[in-house]
Amino acid sequence: METTKPVLDIRNLSVSFRTGKTEVEAVRDVSITVQPGQTVAVVGESGSGKSTTATAVNRLLPENGRITSGQVLFDGRDLATLTEREMGAIRGAGIGLVPQDPMSNLNPLMRIGDQVAEALEVHGRARGKAARDRAVELLDMVGIPDPARRADQYPHEFSGGMRQRALIAMGLACKPTLLIADEPTSALDVTLQRRILDQLDALTDEMGTAVFLITHDLGLAAERADTVAVMYRGEIVESGGARQILGDPQHEYTKRLLRAAPSLTSVSMVAEPATPAGDDLVRVSGLTKRFSIRSARGGEPTEFTAVDDVSFSIPRGLTVSIVGESGSGKSTTANLVLGLETPTAGTIEFDGVDVAGLRRKEMFALRRRVQPVFQNPYASLDPRYTVEESIAEPLKVHKIGDKRSRRESVRKLLDQVALPAAMAERLPHELSGGQRQRVAIARALALNPELVVLDEAVSALDVLVQAQILELLGELQRELGLSYLFISHDLAVVRMISHQVHVMRAGQIVESGTPDELFAAPQDDYTRELLAAIPGAALQA
Amino acid sequence: MLRTIARNRVVKRLAAALLTLFGVAVFVFVMLRAIPGDQISANLGTEAAALTPAQRAALESYYGLDQPLITQFFSWMGNLLTGNLGFSSRAQASVLDLTLAALPVTFELAVLSILFALVIGIPLGMLSASKPDSLRDGLGQTVGLAGLSVPAFLLATMLLSLLATWFGFNPNGRGFAPLFTDPLLNLQQMLLPALVLGFGIAAPIMRTTRTAVLEVRSDDFIRTARAKGVPPRRLQLRHVLRNALVPIVTMTGLQFGYLLGGAVVVEQIFSVPGIGRQVLLGIQQKEYALVQSTVLVIALTFVIVNLLTDLLYRVIDPRVRS
Numbered sequence: 001m002e003t004t005k006p007v008l009d010i011r012n013l014s015v016s017f018r019t020g021k022t023e024v025e026a027v028r029d030v031s032i033t034v035q036p037g038q039t040v041a042v043v044g045e046s047g048s049g050k051s052t053t054a055t056a057v058n059r060l061l062p063e064n065g066r067i068t069s070g071q072v073l074f075d076g077r078d079l080a081t082l083t084e085r086e087m088g089a090i091r092g093a094g095i096g097l098v099p100q101d102p103m104s105n106l107n108p109l110m111r112i113g114d115q116v117a118e119a120l121e122v123h124g125r126a127r128g129k130a131a132r133d134r135a136v137e138l139l140d141m142v143g144i145p146d147p148a149r150r151a152d153q154y155p156h157e158f159s160g161g162m163r164q165r166a167l168i169a170m171g172l173a174c175k176p177t178l179l180i181a182d183e184p185t186s187a188l189d190v191t192l193q194r195r196i197l198d199q200l201d202a203l204t205d206e207m208g209t210a211v212f213l214i215t216h217d218l219g220l221a222a223e224r225a226d227t228v229a230v231m232y233r234g235e236i237v238e239s240g241g242a243r244q245i246l247g248d249p250q251h252e253y254t255k256r257l258l259r260a261a262p263s264l265t266s267v268s269m270v271a272e273p274a275t276p277a278g279d280d281l282v283r284v285s286g287l288t289k290r291f292s293i294r295s296a297r298g299g300e301p302t303e304f305t306a307v308d309d310v311s312f313s314i315p316r317g318l319t320v321s322i323v324g325e326s327g328s329g330k331s332t333t334a335n336l337v338l339g340l341e342t343p344t345a346g347t348i349e350f351d352g353v354d355v356a357g358l359r360r361k362e363m364f365a366l367r368r369r370v371q372p373v374f375q376n377p378y379a380s381l382d383p384r385y386t387v388e389e390s391i392a393e394p395l396k397v398h399k400i401g402d403k404r405s406r407r408e409s410v411r412k413l414l415d416q417v418a419l420p421a422a423m424a425e426r427l428p429h430e431l432s433g434g435q436r437q438r439v440a441i442a443r444a445l446a447l448n449p450e451l452v453v454l455d456e457a458v459s460a461l462d463v464l465v466q467a468q469i470l471e472l473l474g475e476l477q478r479e480l481g482l483s484y485l486f487i488s489h490d491l492a493v494v495r496m497i498s499h500q501v502h503v504m505r506a507g508q509i510v511e512s513g514t515p516d517e518l519f520a521a522p523q524d525d526y527t528r529e530l531l532a533a534i535p536g537a538a539l540q541a
Numbered sequence: 542m543l544r545t546i547a548r549n550r551v552v553k554r555l556a557a558a559l560l561t562l563f564g565v566a567v568f569v570f571v572m573l574r575a576i577p578g579d580q581i582s583a584n585l586g587t588e589a590a591a592l593t594p595a596q597r598a599a600l601e602s603y604y605g606l607d608q609p610l611i612t613q614f615f616s617w618m619g620n621l622l623t624g625n626l627g628f629s630s631r632a633q634a635s636v637l638d639l640t641l642a643a644l645p646v647t648f649e650l651a652v653l654s655i656l657f658a659l660v661i662g663i664p665l666g667m668l669s670a671s672k673p674d675s676l677r678d679g680l681g682q683t684v685g686l687a688g689l690s691v692p693a694f695l696l697a698t699m700l701l702s703l704l705a706t707w708f709g710f711n712p713n714g715r716g717f718a719p720l721f722t723d724p725l726l727n728l729q730q731m732l733l734p735a736l737v738l739g740f741g742i743a744a745p746i747m748r749t750t751r752t753a754v755l756e757v758r759s760d761d762f763i764r765t766a767r768a769k770g771v772p773p774r775r776l777q778l779r780h781v782l783r784n785a786l787v788p789i790v791t792m793t794g795l796q797f798g799y800l801l802g803g804a805v806v807v808e809q810i811f812s813v814p815g816i817g818r819q820v821l822l823g824i825q826q827k828e829y830a831l832v833q834s835t836v837l838v839i840a841l842t843f844v845i846v847n848l849l850t851d852l853l854y855r856v857i858d859p860r861v862r863s
Contacts, residue, residue: 058768060764060767060768084773088770088771088772088773089770090770091767091768091769091770092768092769092770092771093770095768096768097765097768097769099761099764099765099768101761104760104761104762105761105762105764105765106762106765107762107766107779107780107783107784108762108784108858108859108860109783109784109857109858109859110779110780110783118766118769118771118779119769119770122769122770122771122772122775123770154859154860156859156860167765170765170769171768173769180768
């Protein structure tokens with residue numbers, strides 16, 4: 001073992017948050033070493049303390065958080081003991097940051113070029129025109145086309161991927177020796193995620209910058225990092241070489257994480273189709289939806305085709321998935337099937353009846369048979385409704401039963417989604433993300449629907465919770481004979497739950513088949529690209 | 542072509558503004574006439590009862606009060622379009638001339654008051670927000686609360702009498718000096734009313750600033766800016782305050798518009814011949830033309846200030862521009 005001086009040496013770090021009068025320890029006795037030029041990944045689910053560890057390093061903890069013990073050695077100094085002023089000189093210059101969400105991490109009122117140049121200016125690396133020129137160079141380096149023009153634009157004129165590139169340019173502007181990348185691509189589509197991570201790798205290699213990577217994705221960590229540390233409930237439970245951790249996990253939690261991670265193990269958890277072919281609950285043909293969008297300078301609106309001549313069917317009791325990236329038209333398709341949007345052309349037949357011909361009352365009756373579960377379990381439950389009120393609401397709307405029988409139904413539904421009956425009185429903010437999504441599923445099941453439309457229903461959940469919810473969905477399908485329309489951006493998840501998969505791109509279905517067919521022998525280039533972009537895919541071999 | 546014009550946002554805004562003004566015109570026209578009494582009884586007082594029906598009819602026809610309301614309304618509207626705002630028999634001057642004299646005075650007072658309010662409100666709001674629920678926050682909030690709850694007439698009379706008795710400072714007692722004839726005396730005369738009004742308006746501005754700054758400070762991009770190494774002062778000004786500016790500008794615009802309506806009480810106490818006083822005198826004299834036209838002018842300035850506020854958003858926020 002060579003004895004180079006590490007760039008970052010975290011020794012027995014503990015961090016606490018004060019809420020009210022109590023102090024909660026979020027990070028406990030964490031030690032991590034990052035060698036020059038190395039990439040070290042910290043993996044964990046939300047609440048594991050991984051992001052807190054990262055923010056403690058450059059001392060950007062929220063006001064109620066503080067380092068209670070331990071050292072953060074960077075460049076021979078203990079960052080934990082520096083004054084705010086001394087920290088200011090290190091932030092950006094010695095330690096760069098690439099934050100998580102590109103949509104919220106740029107100042108909306110400042111030109112992109114100015115924001116990059118500011119990183120240089122505050123450290124006296126360049127001023128005025130020179131800073132601007134360097135900013136344009138940096139934007140060019142991170143792969144932003146036409147950088148001189150784009151530098152004068154504002155964040156809202158940038159796409160998510162372009163913003164993330166700009167943030168990378170900002171983080172690397174002063175050629176720091178350490179870059180903290182906190183879930184740098186989690187908000188992006190998989191194919192884009194891969195391109196941006198490649199770019200980040202190339203740049204940090206070139207500059208010799210060490211990377212402290214925070215991610216929830218074990219596959220991604222294994223693929224990108226030299227060393228992986230797994231965090232669970234504020235502690236590091238296991239750390240070591242990436243391949244070693246994947247190949248021979250020691251800690252129980254790591255093993256569970258590995259089993260649950262769809263990107264790595266993705267095996268089908270659905271039974272073989274039980275119903276004979278031909279018994280379709282939903283038949284969609286030639287479905288098209290166009291939106292008119294207001295053009296920038298007033299004038300005539302232009303048309304945008306979100307869904308373009310899409311046809312598929314959903315057999316009774318099976319799961320049909322639509323997979324695609326943002327803007328592919330998959331969610332619009334879901335909304336059309338739910339009857340939340342009216343198609344521009346094409347037909348949707350539900351149980352042999354053309355939905356378009358239905359009158360209001362019949363449409364209302366149809367809604368009972370088709371229920372949605374949406375992505376964000378934090379937003380789709382009314383914060384002032386108790387769990388019971390949320391679940392009982394559809395029953396009330398459709399005037400089913402009286403107060404007592406509804407209460408009984410709620411109890412049964414909670415049981416079905418494996419939540420204790422005592423949950424009925426809770427409010428959403430008292431529940432975890434997984435529990436909320438279970439409530440949302442219970443609410444969808446309240447009306448005994450035949451079809452449940454799941455629009456990115458597990459995307460916001462941690463892998464372990466995600467695996468539990470997918471399992472629950474599978475059980476419910478077998479018990480109740482439900483059909484699912486499963487919308488997702490994640491091919492690996494889709495593989496676990498679907499009987500049939502359609503890959504959508506730019507409003508069209510580019511490839512269809514069973515999950516195994518798609519994974520084993522993808523026909524379309526785009527499908528191949530999606531598959532290759534699954535983090536950790538290369539490591540499976 | 543016509544549809545394109547109709548869809549244009551500027552055209553839409555102007556149309557909405559005209560509609561608002563028309564609504565105000567109808568409202569003030571009706572309300573004035575809903576109050577018992579008219580110009581004749583207001584002029585003559587109890588002697589109005591002694592008028593013979595013929596005399597009364599003659600006066601009514603002189604003031605045009607014998608016409609049907611609808612005719613009165615549209616003849617007023619028609620006159621407005623030709624620039625004739627009516628005539629005040631009390632002041633023996635045209636309403637246009639009166640307004641042109643009073644409006645700049647009110648405008649000056651409004652600008653000074655807003656300046657005071659901003660100078661007090663914004664730093665105080667930022668100070669409060671810099672450490673919420675601390676001593677300084679409590680102090681800031683108390684000052685804000687005082688501004689909201691101490692009535693302007695109380696503060697105004699207190700200042701006026703205390704300064705006059707203790708220091709002999711009473712510039713307002715010397716007859717109003719217009720800005721351009723005696724700027725020094727004018728500014729002295731404007732000082733107290735602007736302070737009183739500014740103090741009252743500083744409170745909502747302080748509160749808006751505090752809330753907006755607190756909200757922006759918790760935004761992700763602030764943390765990212767700190768991670769770049771942006772020092773505190775630059776962070777406060779370039780990142781926090783600029784982003785907090787939109788709600789502050791909204792509040793300031795609203796308050797400014799309200800001030801342009803004439804701070805009747807304060808103008809009265811400090812004998813400032815502004816637009817608020819003009820309306821008050823008009824109402825006392827039941828001078829329909831004077832009140833109607835002046836209120837409409839006030840509404841017009843309010844609408845213009847609102848439009849300017851919207852334009853200011855476009856300067857501040859590039860997202861509004863596109």
